[in-house]
Structure formats: C-alpha cells, structure tokens
Amino acid sequence: xIYVIGIGPGSKEMMTLEAINAMEDADVIVxxxxxxxxxTEFIEGKEVVQNGMRQEIDRCKNAVEIAKTGKKVAVxxxxxxxxxxxxxxxxxxxxxEKEDIKVKIVPGVTxxxxxxxxxxxxxxxxxxxxxxxxxxxPWEVIEKRLRLAAxxxxxxxLYNPRSKGRSEHLAKxxxxxxxxxxxxxxxxxxKDVGREKQEKFVCTFDSMDFERVDMTTMVIIGNKSTFIxxxxxxxxxxxxx
Ligand code: SAH
Numbered sequence: 079x080i081y082v083i084g085i086g087p088g089s090k091e092m093m094t095l096e097a098i099n100a101m102e103d104a105d106v107i108v109x110x111x112x113x114x115x116x117x118t119e120f121i122e123g124k125e126v127v128q129n130g131m132r133q134e135i136d137r138c139k140n141a142v143e144i145a146k147t148g149k150k151v152a153v154x155x156x157x158x159x160x161x162x163x164x165x166x167x168x169x170x171x172x173x174x175e176k177e178d179i180k181v182k183i184v185p186g187v188t189x190x191x192x193x194x195x196x197x198x199x200x201x202x203x204x205x206x207x208x209x210x211x212x213x214x215x216p217w218e219v220i221e222k223r224l225r226l227a228a229x230x231x232x233x234x235x236l237y238n239p240r241s242k243g244r245s246e247h248l249a250k251x252x253x254x255x256x257x258x259x260x261x262x263x264x265x266x267x268x269k270d271v272g273r274e275k276q277e278k279f280v281c282t283f284d285s286m287d288f289e290r291v292d293m294t295t296m297v298i299i300g301n302k303s304t305f306i307x308x309x310x311x312x313x314x315x316x317x318x319x
Pocket of ligand 1: 088155159160188189193239271272273294
C-alpha cells in the first residue's frame with residue numbers, strides 16, 4: 079500500500095486531516111529531507127527514508143519496493159502531490175509492476191492556492207499553472223505556454239520561478255508575457271507560504287522586482303480585470319457590485 083501525500087505548503091494548519099491520518103497510518107515515510115523536517119511531529123518512531131532533491135526516481139522506486147514487502151509506505155510531497163509532485167511518478171512506476179500495489183493519492187493545498195489566499199482573491203477566474211523549470215520540460219514548450227496563456231488572458235501562477243542555476247528564466251518569462259500583459263497588470267509575490275519566513279509583495283507587471291523571487295516563491299500574474307486594493311489583489315468573477 080502506498081499513500082502519496084500532499085502535506086500543504088508548510089504549516090500544520092494547512093495540512094488536511096486526511097494527510098495527517100495517512101501519515102499516522104503508514105509504517106515507512108519516504109521523502110525529500112526538507113519536507114520530512116516539516117512533519118516530524120506526525121512521524122515519531124516511524125522508519126524514515128529520506129534523500130536529496132533530484133533523486134525522485136530512486137525515491138519512488140524505493141517506495142514501490144518497500145510496499146512490495148507488505149509495509150504501508152507514505153511518499154511525501156509538498157503542497158499537492160499531483161501538482162509537480164510525486165503522484166504521477168508513483169502511478170507510472172506502479173503501472174509497470176506485475177504485482178497489485180494499492181495507491182492512494184491524498185490531496186493537499188498547493189502553493190498557488192495557499193499564496194492566493196494570502197494575496198486576497200487573485201485566481202477567482204480562469205487560471206493556469208506554469209512551471210519555469212526546464213529540467214523535465216523543454217524551454218521552447220514553456221515559452222509557448224507562457225505566450226498563449228498571456229494571450230488568452232489567463233491569470234498565471236508560476237511555479238519554480240527562479241533558482242540559482244536558472245536566475246534568468248523569470249525575466250525571460252515576463253518578456254514573453256509582456257506582449258499581451260499590460261504593464262499595469264497586478265502581480266503578487268508570496269515567499270515561503272505557510273512557513274516562518276512568509277512574506278508577501280504586490281506590484282505591477284512593469285515594476286516587478288525579480289530579485290525578490292527565489293525557489294520557494296509563488297508568483298501570480300493577474301488578468302485584464304485584476305486590480306489592487308490596499309495590499310490585496312482581486313480578480314473579479316464578473317458580478318455587478
Ligand atoms: N507540489 C508542490 C509544488 C512543487 S514545485 C505544490 O503543490 O505546491 C516547487 C515550487 O512550488 C517552488 O519552486 C515554488 O514555486 C512553489 N512552492 C512550493 N512550496 C511553496 C511555499 N511554501 N511557498 C511558496 N511557493 C512554494
């Protein structure tokens with residue numbers, strides 16, 4: 079049995095009861111060490127298998143092997159496991175196995191939803207998630223999605239916006255979307271959602287400060303109707319008020 083658990087963006091308050099119950103039910107916890115550190119209180123006394131970033135395939139293969147021994151395994155993802163998390167990889171691996179291994183995906187609060195609540199109501203209308211990481215996706219595909227999402231006036235939530243190795247991706251993304259997004263379009267930046275160092279900034283597309291953004295940041299770019307009120311970002315649903 080494998081639980082694939084989204085633990086939310088960081089704080090205990092943003093974990094679902096189902097996630098907590100699944101962690102408590104598991105015999106073995108598998109995950110990236112930063113996330114394991116966020117859930118220590120729920121996994122006391124349990125066997126823990128942790129490894130570093132970019133070892134996702136090994137980690138998930140390991141989880142499948144442990145499940146085959148009859149133990150209940152919990153694979154931990156931050157946010158939601160089905161959004162740039164481990165859910166897909168686990169299901170792909172299990173689909174190749176002859177043995178019948180049960181998998182339960184436990185949903186979590188993804189970073190965009192956590193950030194949106196902190197910013198106000200920026201994703202009240204149609205929106206999309208785009209990851210700026212080209213580790214698993216060719217950059218040309220990312221560019222095309224950015225351009226078309228901006229042209230279609232989606233609210234855009236950027237995951238993996240800026241890392242040390244890819245510090246220029248965010249500026250490039252803004253240049254591409256700038257063809258269709260007005261300079262006055264509101265942009266919300268939330269760092270470390272649900273964690274101790276949580277910080278929020280609201281600015282406009284033209285006044286965007288890329289330096290504020292790192293790898294645990296969510297960037298939300300509004301649509302043509304989004305406006306800023308005090309320090310909140312609001313995208314009208316269309317009601318007449
Ligand atoms: N499965 C995760 C996403 C993993 S991809 C989820 O559903 O949230 C990693 C990216 O998610 C980061 O680069 C960042 O853009 C975003 N992210 C994850 N946790 C975050 C947090 N606590 N605060 C802000 N952004 C976060």
